[in-house]
Amino acid sequence: MDEGVVIRAGSGTCRVAVGDEVLLCRLRGKLKQGRQRAQNVVVVGDRVRVQPLPRESEDAEPAGVVEEVLERRSRLSRQAARRTGGHIEQVLMANLDQVVAVQSVSEPAPQGCLIDRLLVAASRYDAKSVLCLNKVDLDPAVAADPRWDYYTSLGVTVVRTSAVTGEGVAELAAQLRDRISILLGASGVGKSSLLNAIQPGLSLRTGEVTGKTGLGRHVTTHTELFPLRGGGFIADSPGLRGFDPWELDPEELRHSFDDFDDPAFECRFRSCLHRDEPDCGVKRAVTLGSVPGWRHEAYLDILRDLEDRQRDLKGY
Template sequence: MTDTDSRPVGIVMRTGGGRCFVAHEDRVWNCQLRGRLKQGRRRTQTVVAAGDRVILGELQPGLDPPQAVVEEVLPRRSKISRMAARRSGGHIEQVLVANLDQVVVVQSLAEPAPQAGFVDRLLVAAERFAIDGLLVLNKIDLAGARPADTDWDYYAGLGYGVLRTSAATGEGVDGLRDRLTGRTSVLMGASGTGKSSLLNAIDPELALRVGEVTAKTGLGRHTTTSTELFPLPGGGYIADSPGLRGFDPWDVDPDRVRDYFPDFTEGAAECRFRTCRHLEEPQCGVRRLVDAGVIPAWRYEAYRTLVRDLEERRQLLRKRGGPQV
């Protein structure tokens, strides 16, 4: 056994205010980061994220809450990362959550309205690390209020789970609990889709704060403000996260986005050019499937928009001479 193996390891439940809260031996430790972890030029603004495995030192179990120092962040086996907001110029990574098995994309079938391409972008970020994708369509008790312009069951045909739930009536909640138990998952979606409400329905002891959807705008109020991991009663962890306004995946090469659309594989085999990106190229097997209605137009549009956005970002960064993504 190496020295590292014998040092105490914990799981980061939440970060905030320059500290992090680490589960270790059935307690949550209030931790500082070792100074050297924060030094040097970094392409990431996230030294430590919820879900990270960390090595602890200077443990003070006698304090309430117990305290320790994070000495080291262990390599992440997977993560959901995005380009950090405008102020970073788009070349800084923000890790939302680390070491995941599953991303649960929560959409509301009522207010707020689903955002085009949002599910597809999150699934690309998940595919990037072979993380499973599950789509949860919440507020079925209110469904019918708005016509569905997306055929959500299309995702089931691609191998993603699709569940319909109501945090209000409890319908579908047992099925969701089953899908979460024993794994590490994160709930992601726009503000007001019902992420925290679903977790409260799964485990009432969590008693998470939930917020109204504004009648005037149909948008949520960003009630949850930090990503936090919770242990599930039957084993595993679930992270609640603040509502996302959109999602720009980090570290996805625009030329590789096509590899993260499983529904393109079959058509791509028929493209004239092996390097076909399924955009303007002649004799494209993928576009043929779109024309034939096998791949829905909205799905293809999500692909095109994402490639375009990633390409724009790459060009902007080149112009500025920043690090390339």
């Protein structure tokens, strides 16, 4: 039996890279049983044992059967959207080292706190994080906003890129080398374009951003993992509409905002959620300017969602 890496997963089938070959595989029936929902049995990045099937003809696609999914050393999960089932873990990728949160400076313009949500998820799963600010050619002033450098102080690597001019692309490629990463961000921010720039020949499909709404068209429809020539793997993914980290409670959320740690020592209540409580050190830090207001807003936004969800679960 061969060991390989899942580079693309569908329902009941997946593509597995075994050495230089890619096998179209179905899953052994017993794998689909158990408590786990079918969509999470095998995800991109999973290491699997595969039984190759005999070739039916010379030009038939190599095929096999996934017999076993090896234990995941890490994963990145979110809460499935309500319309697809509510309180269900959706594993986006397994065995990753790094999350690259991609945001364009314009077209689409930075939206709310998606970046902060992705960084929370990365820290929740102990993945390294990179913030890639793309399309810097379109609006150098937004690209230069010190807000982005604030993330550097949180331990995030910030890279400014343009898939069109090539600016910063080598720097991004250097961050990906020898690591297993996933590109995440809204539709149209340029994830696939960046991969095409990093590795010409991938020829991933990209799409215009709609003029009227300024939103992407959800061109990429599957998460797919690609080996990088310089070493490492990178996954491209479909544009996100939002991101709810899986199984995060308010307590953990506070701890994933590292910049709140110091000011939180000054909160009157140890259990302070930095919202309506009196004598809150974090709110004071916002007033004094040492924590930016938008970080506090992002935190409150995620907190509100977590609490809404907990309320839904309890059924009131």
